Amino acid sequence: xxxxxxxxxxxxxxxxxxxxxxxxxxxxxxxxxxxxxxxxxxxxxxxxxxxxxxxxxxxxxxxxxxxxxxxxxxxxxxxxxxxxxxxxxxxxxxxxxxxxxxxxxxxxxxxxxxxxxxxxxxxxxxxxxxxxxxxxxxxxxxxxxxxxxxxxxxxxxxxxxxxxxxxxxxxxxxxxxxxxxxxxxxxxxxxxxxxxxxxxxxxxxxxxxxxxxxxxxxxxxxxxxxxxxxxxxxxxxxxxxxxxxxxxxxxxxxxxxxxxxxxxxxxxxxxxxxxxxxxxxxxxxxxxxxxxxxxxxxxxxxxxxxxxxxxxxxxxxxxxxxxxxxxxxxxxxxxxxxxxxxxxxxxxx
Amino acid sequence: xxxxxxxxxxxxxxxxxxxxxxxxxxxxxxxxxxxxxxxxxxxxxxxxxxxxxxxxxxxxxxxxxxxxxxxxxxxxxxxxxxxxxxxxxxxxxxxxxxxxxxxxxxxxxxxxxxxxxxxxxxxxxxxxxxxxxxxxxxxxxxxxxxxxxxxxxxxxxxxxxxxxxxxxxxxxxxxxxxxxxxxxxxxxxxxxxxxxxxxxxxxxxxxxxxxxxxxxxxxxxxxxxxxxxxxxxxxxxxxxxxxxxxxxxxxxxxxxxxxxxxxxxxxxxxxxxxxxxxxxxxxxxxxxxxxxxxxxxxxxxxxxxxxxxxxxxxxxxxxxxxxxxxxxxxxxxxxxxxxxxxxxxxxxx
Numbered sequence: 001x002x003x004x005x006x007x008x009x010x011x012x013x014x015x016x017x018x019x020x021x022x023x024x025x026x027x028x029x030x031x032x033x034x035x036x037x038x039x040x041x042x043x044x045x046x047x048x049x050x051x052x053x054x055x056x057x058x059x060x061x062x063x064x065x066x067x068x069x070x071x072x073x074x075x076x077x078x079x080x081x082x083x084x085x086x087x088x089x090x091x092x093x094x095x096x097x098x099x100x101x102x103x104x105x106x107x108x109x110x111x112x113x114x115x116x117x118x119x120x121x122x123x124x125x126x127x128x129x130x131x132x133x134x135x136x137x138x139x140x141x142x143x144x145x146x147x148x149x150x151x152x153x154x155x156x157x158x159x160x161x162x163x164x165x166x167x168x169x170x171x172x173x174x175x176x177x178x179x180x181x182x183x184x185x186x187x188x189x190x191x192x193x194x195x196x197x198x199x200x201x202x203x204x205x206x207x208x209x210x211x212x213x214x215x216x217x218x219x220x221x222x223x224x225x226x227x228x229x230x231x232x233x234x235x236x237x238x239x240x241x242x243x244x245x246x247x248x249x250x251x252x253x254x255x256x257x258x259x260x261x262x263x264x265x266x267x268x269x270x271x272x273x274x275x276x277x278x279x280x281x282x283x284x285x286x287x288x289x290x291x292x293x294x295x296x297x298x299x300x301x302x303x304x305x306x307x308x309x310x311x312x313x314x315x316x317x318x319x320x321x322x323x324x325x326x327x328x329x330x331x332x333x334x335x336x337x338x339x340x341x342x343x344x345x346x347x348x349x
Numbered sequence: 350x351x352x353x354x355x356x357x358x359x360x361x362x363x364x365x366x367x368x369x370x371x372x373x374x375x376x377x378x379x380x381x382x383x384x385x386x387x388x389x390x391x392x393x394x395x396x397x398x399x400x401x402x403x404x405x406x407x408x409x410x411x412x413x414x415x416x417x418x419x420x421x422x423x424x425x426x427x428x429x430x431x432x433x434x435x436x437x438x439x440x441x442x443x444x445x446x447x448x449x450x451x452x453x454x455x456x457x458x459x460x461x462x463x464x465x466x467x468x469x470x471x472x473x474x475x476x477x478x479x480x481x482x483x484x485x486x487x488x489x490x491x492x493x494x495x496x497x498x499x500x501x502x503x504x505x506x507x508x509x510x511x512x513x514x515x516x517x518x519x520x521x522x523x524x525x526x527x528x529x530x531x532x533x534x535x536x537x538x539x540x541x542x543x544x545x546x547x548x549x550x551x552x553x554x555x556x557x558x559x560x561x562x563x564x565x566x567x568x569x570x571x572x573x574x575x576x577x578x579x580x581x582x583x584x585x586x587x588x589x590x591x592x593x594x595x596x597x598x599x600x601x602x603x604x605x606x607x608x609x610x611x612x613x614x615x616x617x618x619x620x621x622x623x624x625x626x627x628x629x630x631x632x633x634x635x636x637x638x639x640x641x642x643x644x645x646x647x648x649x650x651x652x653x654x655x656x657x658x659x660x661x662x663x664x665x666x667x668x669x670x671x672x673x674x675x676x677x678x679x680x681x682x683x684x685x686x687x688x689x690x691x692x693x694x695x696x697x698x
Contacts, residue, residue, distance in 0.1 A: 003521040004547045005573075007446040007492065013583030016406050032402050045394060051562035051597075053381050054555070057365045081430060084586040092466075097356040117441075117584040143356065172352040198353045206403070213400035213592035224354075234362030235466040237433040243562035244593035248400075 014113045017316050026339060028330040029314040031152075031181075031291050033210035035265065035333075038258040041211070044251035048244045057234070059241040065250040066218050070190060075223045078230060081240050083180055083204035083217030086229075087146075088114055090200060090219065093232040094174035095120045097143035101173075104133055106323055108152045108178065127151075131285045131293070133158050135165040145170050148178040150186055153318065153328040155287025160187045167196050174225065176200045183208035183263055184270070185288035190220050197222040207290055208263050209252060214245045266290050270331045276341050280348060291330045293323075299348060301325045311343050363462040366665050375688055377679040378663040380501075380530075380640050382559035384614065384682075387607040390560070393600035397593045406583070408590040414599040415567050419539060424572045427579060430589050432529055432553035432566030435578075436495075437463055439549060439568065442581040443523035444469045446492035450522075453482055455672055457501045457527065476500075480634045480642070482507050484514040494519050497527040499535055502667065502677040504636025509536040516545050523574065525549045532557035532612055533619070534637035539569050546571040556639055557612050558601060563594045615639050619680045625690050629697060640679045642672075648697060650674045660692050 017030035059079050067077045080086035091114040095101050098121070103111045105124040115122040125137040131154040138145050145166060150157045167175050167189075177189045179201055190201045200221040206212035219229065233240060270287065277284070277294055284294040295301065305317035305327060316328040331337065366379035408428050416426045429435035440463040444450050447470070452460045454473040464471040474486040480503040487494050494515060499506045516524050516538075526538045528550055539550045549570040555561035568578065582589060619636065626633070626643055633643040644650065654666035654676060665677040680686065 002547065004443070004493075004523050007443060007522070008577045009442050009445050009581055011580050011584040013580045014587055016403070016583075016587035019403060019405050021405075027402070030403055035401070037400055041400060045397070048394070048593075051386050051390060052384070052559040053376070054365070054368060054379055054561040055564070056368050056370075081586060081589055081591070084588070088585045093358050094353070094356060096358050113584050117581065144353075173356070174353050198351065210401040212403040212588075215404070215588055215591040228357045231360050231362045232358055232466065234365075235360040235462045236437045237430060238363055238365035239433070239561075239564055240430055242430070242564040242591060242594055244397075245591055 009117070011117055012113070014110045018314060020314060022312070024312055026313045026332065026336050028332050028336065028340065029316040031207055031289070031330045032212050033207060033262065033266070033290065034331075034336060035210055035262040037210040038252045038255035040251045040255045040258075041248050044248050047251075048247050051243055054239050055241055055243045055246055057238045059246050061250045062216070062241065062246045065253045069253050070220060072220055076193070076220055076226055078219040078221075078226045078233075079241060080217050080233070082206060082215040083178065083202050084110060085215070085240065086202050086217040086219050087176070087178065089229050089233050089236070090174075090176055090202070091115070091120060092118055093229050094200075094225075095144045097173070099141055099143035101144040101146065102138055102142045103146050104151065106131060106151070106154060108148050109318070111146060127154070131156050133162070135162040135169075138166045139169045142170070142173060144173040144175070146176040146178060148180060149189070150181045150184075150287065150289040152181065152289070153291070153316070153323070153326075154285045154293045155181070155289040155291055156285040157186045157288040160189060163189050164192055167192060167199050171196065171198055174198050174200060176202060178202045180204050180207055181289035184267055184290045193221050197224065200225055205249060205252070209259065210262065211249070211252065214248055216245055216249045266331050269334050269337060272334075273331060273337050280341070280344055291328050293326050293328050295326045296348070301327045304344070304347065307347055308340070308343060313340055313343055358466070360466055361462070363459045367663060369663060371661070373661055375662045375681065375685050377681050377685065377689065378665040380556060380638070380679045381561050382556060382611065382615070382639070383680075383685060384559055384611040386559040387601045387604035389600045389604045389607075390597050393597050396600075397596050400592055403588050404590055404592045404595055406587045408595050410599045411565070411590065411595045414602045418602050419569060421569055425542070425569055425575055427568040427570070427575045427582075428590060429566050429568075429582070431555060431564040432527070432551050433459060434564070434589065435551050435566040435568050436525070436527065438578050438582050438585070439523075439525055439551070440464070440469060441467055442578050443549075443574075444493045446522070448490055448492035450493040450495065451487055451491045452495050453500060455480060455500075455503060457497050458667070460495060476503070480505050482511070484511040484518075487515045488518045491519070491522060493522040493524070495525040495527060497529060498538070499530045499533075499636065499638040501530065501638070502640070502665070502672070502675075503634045503642045504530070504638040504640055505634040506535045506637040509538065512538050513541055516541060516548050520545065520547055523547050523549060525551060528552045529556055530638035533616055533639045542570050546573065549574055554598060554601070558608065559611065560598070560601060563597055565594055565598045615680050618683050618686060621683075622680060622686050629690070629693055640677050642675050642677050644675045645697070650676045653693070653696065656696055657689070657692060662689055662692055
C-alpha cells in the first residue's frame with residue numbers, strides 16, 4: 001500500500017441524474033426546460049470568433065447583462081459555471097466558521113456533498129410532514145444558512161416573508177437563497193440583498209432560460225460578498241467562463257419576450273398536470289418549480305420509476321430516507337406529459 | 350463589524366495577464382497562440398445544437414478523443430475547465446498530507462495561490478542561477494511535488510531523465526508534471542504514467558491548440574488517480590464542461606496536420622527571435638516554450654514593459670524577487686515579433 005493513497009481527499013460524490021444517450025427518450029429526470037433556448041442564441045453563435053485568446057477573466061459583458069436585467073450594478077453580480085459552481089465557491093468562501101451551517105433535511109443533495117468536500121460542519125433541519133420549511137428552525141447560532149426556494153426536490157415555496165424572517169434572525173452569518181427554480185412561480189429575494197449585506201441570492205440559466213448546456217449560474221449580493229467570491233474564484237481558476245458561454249449568455253438574457261412565453265407555457269402545463277396527477281391518486285406539495293414531487297396512494301415509486309424507464313420515460317427517484325416513495329417529475333411539453341400520463345394510466349390500471 | 354466577515358476565506362488571488370479590450374494591440378503577454386484554431390472548430394460549430402440539456406457529465410466524447418490521441422484508455426484521462434481547473438482539482442484531491450508540497454521558487458505563480466486557498470503547507474526549492482531545476486532538490490520527505498516542464502515563466506526544459514529521477518525519488522506522494530508548454534519542444538512524461546502510478550501529467554488546449562477561449566485542460570494518469578479526481582470534481586460541480594467546449598474540443602484534436610504546422614511555425618519564429626534578441630543585448634534561458642523570459646544587459650525590464658504598452662504592445666512583467674528585471678514575451682506571428690523588435694531597436698537606441 002503506497003502512502004500517496006492516504007492523502008487522497010475522501011468524498012462521496014453527488015450523483016447527477018442520468019443523461020441517456022439513446023434516441024426517443026422522454027427526459028423528465030433532470031429538470032431541464034423542454035423548449036429550446038431563445039433563437040437569439042443561435043444568432044449570437046456567429047459572434048463566437050476569437051477562441052484562440054483567453055476569455056475576459058471578469059466575463060464583464062455577461063456580468064453586466066445579468067446586472068442590467070436584474071437592476072443591480074456589475075459589482076453586485078458573480079457568475080460561475082452553472083449555479084453548482086457558484087454555490088461551491090460560496091461554500092468555500094463563506095462557510096469557514098466553527099459552528100455548523102444549517103439546511104433542510106430534504107433538499108438539494110449537493111449541500112452535504114460540498115460540506116463534506118470542504119470539511120464544513122453542518123446540521124439539517126427536518127421539513128414538516130407536508131415538506132414545508134419552518135423559519136423558526138433556523139433561529140439560533142450557526143455557521144451559515146442555505147436553502148433552495150422553491151425547495152428541491154419538493155417544489156414547495158417559502159413565502160418571501162418567511163425568507164426574510166430567516167435572514168433577519170441570521171445577520172451574523174451568510175445566508176444563501178438558492179433560487180434555481182424561482183422563475184416558475186415564486187417571489188425572488190433579490191431585493192432583500194439591498195437591505196441585508198449578508199444575503200446571497202443564486203440563480204441559473206439552466207432551467208427557466210433553457211441553457212443547461214452552457215453552464216451559467218450567478219449570484220446577486222452586496223459588493224463585499226461578491227468581491228470575496230471573486231477573490232476565491234481567482235484563486236481557483238482565473239478563466240472559468242468560456243468564450244461561447246459569455247457570448248451566448250449575454251445575448252439570451254435580452255430576449256425577455258421569449259423567456260416570459262416559454263416560462264408561462266411550463267407553468268400552464270404544470271398546473272394542468274397537477275390536476276391530472278391528483279385524479280390518478282398522486283399527492284404532492286404544491287410545486288412552484290418546473291417539476292412535481294409526487295407519491296402514489298398505492299403504487300411504489302421505485303416500481304413506477306423502473307417501469308417508466310422501460311418505456312424510455314426517465315423520471316428521478318431518490319433512494320433516501322423519508323423520500324424513497326416519491327418521484328420527481330420534470331414538467332416537459334404538454335405532449336410529453338400526456339405520454340407520461342398514458343403510461344401511468346396503463347401502469348396503474 | 351459583522352461577524353460574517355470573520356468567516357470569509359482569506360486569499361491573495363492570482364493576477365492573470367491583462368486582456369486589453371482596445372483594438373490594434375499586439376498581445377504577447379499571456380502565451381496565447383497567434384494562429385487561429387483548426388478550421389475544424391468552425392465546421393463543428395454547427396453540431397452545437399442541444400444547449401437546453403445538461404451536457405454529458407463525464408464529457409465522454411472529449412475524454413475519448415483525448416485518450417485516443419495520446420494512446421491511453423478513457424479512464425486514464427481527466428478533463429477540466431482549462432489546466433488551471435485540472436490543477437486546482439488535483440491539489441484538492443492529492444495534497445492532503447501534513448508534510449509540505451514542493452515546487453520551484455520561480456514557477457507558475459498559481460501554485461502558491463492554490464496551496465494557500467486549500468491550506469496546504471508548501472516549500473519552494475530555488476532554481477539555480479541559470480534558472481534550471483535540479484532534480485536532487487526534490488529528494489526527501491514531502492507531501493507531493495509539482496513543477497511545470499518547460500518551466501514557466503522561464504521556458505527552461507528539464508530533460509526527461511531528470512523528470513523521471515524526481516518521480517523515482519517520490520513514489521510515496523503524487524507528482525504532477527504540468528506540461529502546458531510541452532508541445533513547443535519538450536519530451537512529454539506521459540509514457541511514465543504507465544510505470545509510476547503516482548504520476549499525473551497535465552496538458553492544455555490553450556497554447557499549442559489555439560483554444561484558450563474554450564477552457565479545456567486535461568490530465569493523464571493511472572485509473573486510480575483519475576477516479577479520485579473525478580470523485581472530487583463530482584463533489585464540486587457535476588457539469589464543469591459545457592456543450593460547445595465538448596463538441597469543439599472533440600473535433601479539433603483530430604486535426605493533427607494543422608496542429609503540427611502551426612506548432613512548427615511558432616518554434617521557427619521562436620528560434621529566429623532568440624537570435625535577434627541576443628543581438629539586441631538580451632539574455633535568457635534556452636526556452637522550449639512559446640515564450641522567452643529575457644533580461645537586458647542595461648535597460649530595466651519594467652521600463653521596457655511600460656514603453657511597449659504605450660505602443661500597444663503587451664508583454665508580461667512580474668514584480669517579484671529574483672525576476673523583477675525580466676520580461677516574459679509570448680511568441681506571436683513573425684510579423685508581430687518584427688514589430689516588437691523594431692520597437693526595441695528604437696527604444697534601446
